[in-house]
Amino acid sequence: MSLKNRVILILAFVLIGIALLRYDLREPDQPVLSLEVLDGEKADSYATDITTDRFDQNGQLASSVFSPRVDHFQSKGVSLLQMPDIRTWSKDGEWHTTAKNGRYYDADEHIELENNVVIDRQPPQNPITMATEWLRIDSHLEQASTDRPVVITAPDGIAEATGMTADWASNRVTLLSQVRATYEKAR
Amino acid sequence: LPEDREKPVHIVSDQAVLDDAKGTVTYTGNVKLTQGTLEINADKVVLHVVNNELTKAFAYGKPAHYQQLPSPNQPLTHAYGLTLEYDLTAETVTAIEQAKLTQNQDTFTGERITYDITKRTVNAFSAQGSSGKRVEMILQPKKKATP
Numbered sequence: 001m002s003l004k005n006r007v008i009l010i011l012a013f014v015l016i017g018i019a020l021l022r023y024d025l026r027e028p029d030q031p032v033l034s035l036e037v038l039d040g041e042k043a044d045s046y047a048t049d050i051t052t053d054r055f056d057q058n059g060q061l062a063s064s065v066f067s068p069r070v071d072h073f074q075s076k077g078v079s080l081l082q083m084p085d086i087r088t089w090s091k092d093g094e095w096h097t098t099a100k101n102g103r104y105y106d107a108d109e110h111i112e113l114e115n116n117v118v119i120d121r122q123p124p125q126n127p128i129t130m131a132t133e134w135l136r137i138d139s140h141l142e143q144a145s146t147d148r149p150v151v152i153t154a155p156d157g158i159a160e161a162t163g164m165t166a167d168w169a170s171n172r173v174t175l176l177s178q179v180r181a182t183y184e185k186a187r
Numbered sequence: 188l189p190e191d192r193e194k195p196v197h198i199v200s201d202q203a204v205l206d207d208a209k210g211t212v213t214y215t216g217n218v219k220l221t222q223g224t225l226e227i228n229a230d231k232v233v234l235h236v237v238n239n240e241l242t243k244a245f246a247y248g249k250p251a252h253y254q255q256l257p258s259p260n261q262p263l264t265h266a267y268g269l270t271l272e273y274d275l276t277a278e279t280v281t282a283i284e285q286a287k288l289t290q291n292q293d294t295f296t297g298e299r300i301t302y303d304i305t306k307r308t309v310n311a312f313s314a315q316g317s318s319g320k321r322v323e324m325i326l327q328p329k330k331k332a333t334p
Contacts, residue, residue: 092208125207156241157241170206170208177201179201179214181197181203184195
C-alpha cells in the first residue's frame with residue numbers, strides 16, 4: 001500500500017474516532033426528538049414544558065395552557081400539543097380541562113382537544129365532570145363546545161347527551177340533543 | 188307506589204341547560220320524567236337542586252301530565268295542568284291552570300289541585316274572584332258488595 005493511501009486511511013480512522021467521541025460526549029439529557037409531522041409536513045420547531053397564559057382586559061389571569069411538548073407549524077399557523085392541561089377562570093371559579101392531544105390555531109386562538117377530554121368545574125361552583133372525545137375551546141369567548149357524545153357526572157346524578165356547549169361566563173352548560181339523565185338520592 | 192320515592196329519577200328530553208347560578212336544570216322538548224311508577228310528560232321540566240339533592244320539578248305543557256300507581260291493585264292516578272309542581276320533599280303534586288285529577292273513577296277539576304301522594308288525598312281550589320273556574324268533583328258511586 002503506497003504511503004499516500006496509508007496516510008489517507010490513518011486520517012479517516014482519526015476522523016471517525018473524533019466523530020464517535022463527540023457523539024458519545026453529547027449532553028445525556030438532550031434527547032434527540034423527531035419533529036411531529038402534520039399532513040405530510042414536518043414541524044418547524046418544537047418546545048417542551050410550555051405554559052401559555054392569557055390575561056383579560058383587567059389584567060386578570062383568564063386561562064393557562066400547559067403542555068409537555070408543543071410542535072409548531074409556521075406555514076399552517078398550527079401547534080400540536082401533547083397532554084394539554086388547560087385552566088380557565090371566570091368570575092365564579094375555575095374550569096380545568098385535560099386531554100391526550102390538542103391543536104392550537106394561531107388565527108383565531110382556539111384550541112381543539114381530542115382523546116380522553118375531561119372538563120372539571122371546580123368548587124365553589126357545583127362540581128361537575130364532563131367527558132367527551134373532542135372539544136373546541138374559545139378562551140377569549142369563555143366557551144367550549146362539542147358535537148360529540150358527552151357524559152356529565154355530578155354529586156346528584158349523571159347525564160348523557162350528544163353535543164354540548166359550556167359557557168363559563170354565565171356558568172351554564174347546554175346539552176344539545178338526546179339528553180338522558182338520572183338523579184339519585186344521597187344515601 | 189310508596190317505594191317510588193326511593194327510586195332514582197330518570198329524565199329524557201331533546202335539550203337541557205344546567206344553570207349553576209340558579210341551581211336549576213331545564214329540560215326541553217318531549218320531556219319524560221320517571222321515578223318508579225311515577226311518570227310526568229311535558230314540553231319543559233325545570234328541576235331545582237339544593238345541596239346536590241333534587242327537591243322540586245316544575246313541568247309545563249299543554250297540558251303537562253302526571254300519572255302514578257297509588258297501590259298495586261288500584262288504577263293509575265292521573266293529573267293534568269298547564270303547570271305541574273312535583274315536590275319530592277313534601278311528596279305532593281300540584282296541578283295549576285286547567286287542573287284536572289282522576290283517582291279511581293272520581294274526577295276533580297279546578298284552578299289548582301294538590302294531590303298528596305302518601306296520603307292519597309286531593310285538595311282542589313277555585314280561582315280567585317267570582318269569574319274564576321270553580322271546583323268540580325264527579326264522584327262515582329261505589330258498587331255495593333253483593334251479599
